[in-house]
Amino acid sequence: MKLVFAIVNGDDSQAVSKAMMNAGFFATKLASTGSFLSAGNTTFLTCVEDQRVDEVISIIREKSHKRKQFVPSNMGNGVDFPVEVEVGGATVFVTDVERFEKL
Numbered sequence: 001m002k003l004v005f006a007i008v009n010g011d012d013s014q015a016v017s018k019a020m021m022n023a024g025f026f027a028t029k030l031a032s033t034g035s036f037l038s039a040g041n042t043t044f045l046t047c048v049e050d051q052r053v054d055e056v057i058s059i060i061r062e063k064s065h066k067r068k069q070f071v072p073s074n075m076g077n078g079v080d081f082p083v084e085v086e087v088g089g090a091t092v093f094v095t096d097v098e099r100f101e102k103l
Contacts, residue, residue: 001097002053003045006060007032009088010040015063016090020046025056047100057092064090 008016013029020027027046034041048056066089070082 001047001100002050003047003095003097004053004056005093005095006044006046006056007034007091008042008044008060008064009090010042011067012064012088012090013042016042016044016060019059019063020044020056023055023059025052025059047097053094057094060090060092064088 006016017027017029025046025048027044030043030045032041032043044060046056066086068084069087070084072080073083
């Protein structure tokens with residue numbers, strides 16, 4: 001068994017959740033916030049059989065999109081100007097699970 005942690009942009013959260021459910025994956029969703037832009041994310045935790053890890057990652061990859069966004073930047077002289085940065089996508093961690101019980 002593996003535990004998949006997927007940190008997904010808030011804009012993609014609903015699409016990821018729906019696709020995972022349609023494929024038979026059950027996940028716990030946690031609200032989270034990124035430190036760079038303080039933007040809302042959703043962290044999915046799902047426990048899957050080893051042979052299904054690539055399947056769940058494929059769903060997350062398909063439904064999580066990178067996009068460009070303008071954010072204010074301060075040059076230190078009190079003047080703010082917009083800077084384009086890439087946001088979105090997903091960050092995924094996979095760890096071994098010694099024991100899993102659904103009670």
